[in-house]
Amino acid sequence: MPCPEDETGGSRAMPVIEKRSLRAAQNRSVRLAVGALGTLALVSLALSRYDLTALAVTHAAVRDWLSGAELYAYREPVSQAGAALPPALAIVLAPLALLPLKAAGWLLALSGVAALLLSAVVLAGPIARRHGRRRTPLALTVAALALLTEPVRAALGEGRPELLVFGLVLADLVALRRAERAGWWTVHRPAPLADRLRQSWADGSWAGVGTGLAVAFAVTPGFFLLGLFVLRQRRAALTALTTAVTATLAGLLFAPRETLSWFGDTLWELDRAEPLNAAGNQALAGVLARLYGFPAPPVLVWLAFGALLLAVGLIRARSAFAEGDRVAAFTVIGLAAAGFGPMTTPAELIWLVPAVLVLADGALRRRTGVRRTRSHRYGAAILAAAALSGYALLVIAPPALLTWNGYAFALIALVSALPWRHRPPVGAPARPSRRVAAIPGPRGG
Template sequence: MTGGAVSSVRRRWWAWALAALVVVLAAAPLVVTWLTNADDQRLVDLDVYRTGGQMVLDGRPVYDFFTPAPQLLPFTYPPISVLLAVPLAMMSWDAAQWVWTAGVFVALGVTVWFAFRRTLEGKKYAPWLFAALMVACTYLMPIRDQVRFGQVDILLVALCLADCMAKRPWWPRGFLIGLATAVKLTPGVFLIYLLVTKQWKTFWMASFAAALLTLLPFAVIPQDAADFWFSALLDPERLGSNAATTNQSLRGMLIRLYLPDALTTVLWLALVALVAWYGFRGAYRAYQAKDTLTAVALVGLMAVLLSPVAWIHHLAWIVVVLGALAGAGRDRVRLWVAGGVWLYYVLPIPWWGVSLKAAEIPVLSPVVGKLVQNAYGLGALVLVWLLAAWLPKRRTILPD
């Protein structure tokens, strides 16, 4: 290597190191806010994971415990998740908080890289653009909630995205999707995507990994495994109030209409069928057009919309959507649209709807307030249309 090449490599490393420092400094206010919050409001989902791991270590029933008041949260994930949480239980609470929060940002970094790879690759200013994108995505409300609650969703996004987007993976392609599906079921929509797109080898690997990791707990914690699959899984109320504002799935939006239960169920099943048909058809067409990123973004939105319960932090898939909309960064219209979507999911719009409903303004509060309360779920539906219908037409005007 020549002296000039060595100097260039050194400058590049320094650029990446400084870019990482920028991200740390920009994210510090968010991290410090939540990691210095009151104990009963600090990373409450991480507390659930650790307590589940402690139940395994103590030989106590995993799906019977609740975290202390005022949260009173049960463990709701499949049994393999609680086995993976055992190392967290072996750490101190303070150490687990910092390790987990660092992991959230590593997963976000992986997600941002794959989502915006077309924009970043080959650019001299890539470190600075990457830092800017990391900071912008950190303050999306679904990502803020990842830090606030100590949630696992961004890790699942990173696993599925890397599995689909890596050019030459060192792991068997499909394994990471299988792992994500075993950990939290909703990534199972990627199995449907692999079937629809006839990626048979990847589908069988993902199915094998998911099945293996699902069956393994029956050999290690058989009673807990049986408790989950034959009892806890069948109780959607274990996840919390399904009518809460934070549930932005199709079902959550319908429940907040307070129609008769039977009618709500019929409408939900009809909408699930319609949205699934439209979304997976769009993903298939994107895959056929060799736009895997858009296909993954659409499938990620399916994981949110079709699930019976999808909290706001499940919308971590918005990072992938933004990357698909931005493309290679050459189309100003697409960049403006991506910027608008970013702003929409930075603002706490659903909570504005709650405030508007509470104001009890005739006509405005009950109608407009409810629409605003469902803003993130309705926005996700619009994003499905943008990715499946608008983006292909836009690409004919100005190809990536």
């Protein structure tokens, strides 16, 4: 039998432990409540500032479409902007047209915030694991910092689905990680459907579904489909292609006239949303159009520079992927796609956010690495300065960035020089890779 001292000590200790647990739970609840209220306040400010300019056009066009008119016949009375969304996305967003514009904007914005949170978990998880930290606090911090940047604010405030597309592409990053651990050619024994689905989710054999849906919902993710082939992820690329074709055929089944009109005419109207030479267009096409003083850039010049930028991005992404940095590989592809695309507004520059995270993590790796030579310290300082200045510019977003094509030059610089983080073999000390990249560039250690 326990002695009285043990019983007394236990009876005294239990309330203390319970109080500490209760206090910790209360602190977590308070932090979550403050974070939720802050998020709602930021979303409200973004909606007020940008006034759902993009969603207003889509909302009106889809409403007219549900009433019997053609989806792409609508034009906004003042700006003459038309809807520029694929039929598959129009079908998904059709329920929002039944709601008032503000309610639809809030629902789309909250969905975008949820996608951003999940994306932050995907991006910050490996960093937290490598430094022995908890994943959730770092992911919440990354998501909170991302909410303050101009691309996220503009996507939420204008009512664009950019964050949802961003989350779909990053979902394939999770699948590729799981596939690497499990092996692509895992043999599935006969089992009930529920067990097979759980096994497929665990081993990442669904990689490519997110990219395929993103391709069906937007044009720019098509570069990620090409990127999967370049990264030698052929099974994921074929899955993405099959998913995109399936979603497109579903759109053809439910909206045949709109699907034919989209691929026949609307897709090629590059200035449908706004003129290509508008200051908000930070793609190469916009820069060249303003440089030449034309409404649209010279096609051959644009395609030549764009193809060069895309080739550099794909080659560097392949090198980063081979070194084990999948986040940097996907980020470089996203940046190259934003630079090559004919229309890239600040709301579509979401891949600048993970680029800043890659720079910051590269600086941290060099600073805390085993070999802290003078070159490593200088490299860490340069990467840290680039990350801090880049993030500050994304938060402040001065008008001069648009006037002086700041976002466009940032895209070109990051595609050409974004460092990736070398992953040493398991159980081996970190050492520089002897592999020579086709297009060399700085690496994050």
